[in-house]
Amino acid sequence: MTTTGPHGAAPRRRRGRPGYDQAAILRTAVELFNRKGYDATSMGDLARELGLTKPAIYHHVTSKEQLLGQALDDALDELTAVVTEAAEERAGRTAYERLREVVRHSVEVLVAHQPSVTLLLRVRGNSGVELEALDRRRRLDERLAALVADAAAEGALRADLPPPLVSRLLFGMVNSLVEWYRADGTYDPATVADAIATIAFDGLRPRGDQAS
Amino acid sequence: MTTTGPHGAAPRRRRGRPGYDQAAILRTAVELFNRKGYDATSMGDLARELGLTKPAIYHHVTSKEQLLGQALDDALDELTAVVTEAAEERAGRTAYERLREVVRHSVEVLVAHQPSVTLLLRVRGNSGVELEALDRRRRLDERLAALVADAAAEGALRADLPPPLVSRLLFGMVNSLVEWYRADGTYDPATVADAIATIAFDGLRPRGDQAS
DNA sequence: CCTACCGATCGGTAGG
DNA sequence: CCTACCGATCGGTAGG
Known part of the structure; x- marks a missing residue:
């Protein structure tokens, strides 16, 4: 990004508009x-x-698809880091604790990288770049499903719901964030993360319990 | 779908290719x-x-946008019916009971009309048809938020979560269905509806007692 | 960083 | 003269 660059065509002298990077x-x-x-x-x-x-x-960018690919890589790199981190925390933590952490960190990533994650969640697979992103995303979803299955196997989750379905719905709720969250001060990320964890793990009904 | 149809232009004699309607x-x-x-x-x-x-x-259809508009109307009509039905059940039912019914019926509509609802949830507002659909959808979301607020005011929902946030997350979970649900027999609609209601209202953690 | 363009393809419609 | 279409092409615009 300095002096000459790899193409030999990098701007050595600045002329005209200040320009974008x-x-x-x-x-x-x-x-x-x-x-x-x-x-x-x-x-x-x-x-x-x-x-x-x-x-x-096109002086700065080689193609429209390259722009898409860079955004998708950003989103996938961040989300992968969240899941990998949780996997490395195995020592001394239950799967349930790690799942809760993944939910919290996922919300943080969704908020901090909302534009690229939003793009990722809308990819249809219309090109090579999109198909690659869908494949990486599928592998991520499998690791999340495995974590939910581990938490269920520990007995930390109720046994009457299929873990793969729980995984879909839990992260469906998390991912729905990108559709409406605005960093305008209405809710800070920690409030949203807490709300999701509370709804998902403890439920909306007041504790102390009663039935309808 | 029978003899003449409402337009008076129904096909009386067939010639040429069988044709599509x-x-x-x-x-x-x-x-x-x-x-x-x-x-x-x-x-x-x-x-x-x-x-x-x-x-x-173009013998059957006036424009590409008309096709989109018809699908969006189908989805919105069905979802509106679910919310309106719940509002008309006011007599003798708590807001909490009506909210649970809305969740169940929404899942049924998402499954039965998955293609058009999926389209609706992806609309960006790029044309008049799309902007109109977004507007109808926004009004629906407001009615759902009001129902959640009513249930909270009854004391049926925990008081430590803002009802507007709960509404977003609850229906975010419901809507996420369209991204993965396949009518292939893996889960039937009732199972999914129960899972969503159980997660949202009772939580994923095992309860001392569970009645539904 | 612009003017001037390309191969192709877009949604939609002509005459027959 | 109708229906259900076809081969060809319209005026514009896409990414590059």
Whole structure:
């Protein structure tokens, strides 16, 4: 990213507009991809939003698909780290405790990386980049399902619900965050993480218990 | 679906190819829209899938957007019916009981109308049809939030969670169904509805007593 | 970083 | 003269 760069074509002298770097273009692109959908967003839309011409974008970026791939990698790297961390904490912690931690850390990642995670959760598999992302995501979901199964095997989860179904619904609730969460101060991430854990593990009904 | 139909233009004599009716084209279109995304699906794709030429489709359908609009209306009509039904049951039923019924009926609608509901949940607002659907959906979400607030005011839900947040998360879990549910016999709708209600209201941790 | 374009494909419609 | 379509192409725009 300094002097010459790998292409020999890196800008040595600055001329004209101050210019954007790749990261700034990526941020704007991901924001547009989420607002309109990836396919409905044209490189012309992105150029207008940036105040550049369409060809100018290709000075910083090789393709529209590359922008998508970088966002998906960001989301997947972060989510993978959450799951891997929990797996490495095996010593001295129950699966239930690790599952609760995964839920909490997942919420933190969803909030901190909401744009790229939102994009990930909407991928349909229309290209090589998308199919690769779907595959990585599927492997993540399998590791989460295994963690839920371990917690159930410990007896920490009620036995009358199939663990794979529980995993789907629990992380379905977590993932639904990206559809409505706004970092506008209404709820901070810890409040949301607590609410999800409370609903999922303890239930909405007041404790002390009664039946309908 | 019988003899003449409401338009007076029902086919009295068949000639040429057997032909598709509007409903069959809509079904195929919605399936494609969900598989590839609305914008990534061309009318040419739809024509190929149906074994027709592209102009032939326009014999039955006025535009691509009309197909989208019909699917979104189907989903919204069904979901509105669920919420309205619950509101009309006010007499003699608590808000908590009605909320549980809404969850159950929502799952049934999501399963029975999965293609159109899936489409609805992915709408971005890129056209007039989409903006209208988003608006109807927002009004539905408000009615659901009001029902959750009523249940909380009754004391049926724990007081330490903000009802608007509970509503988001509860129906986020319900809606996540469309991302993975397959009517392949793995889980029947009643099992899924029970699992969601159990997780949300009673929690995943084993209870001293469980009645439902 | 722009002007000027390309191969292809888009949603939709012409005449027959 | 109708229905159910076809081959071809419209004006614009996509990513590059």
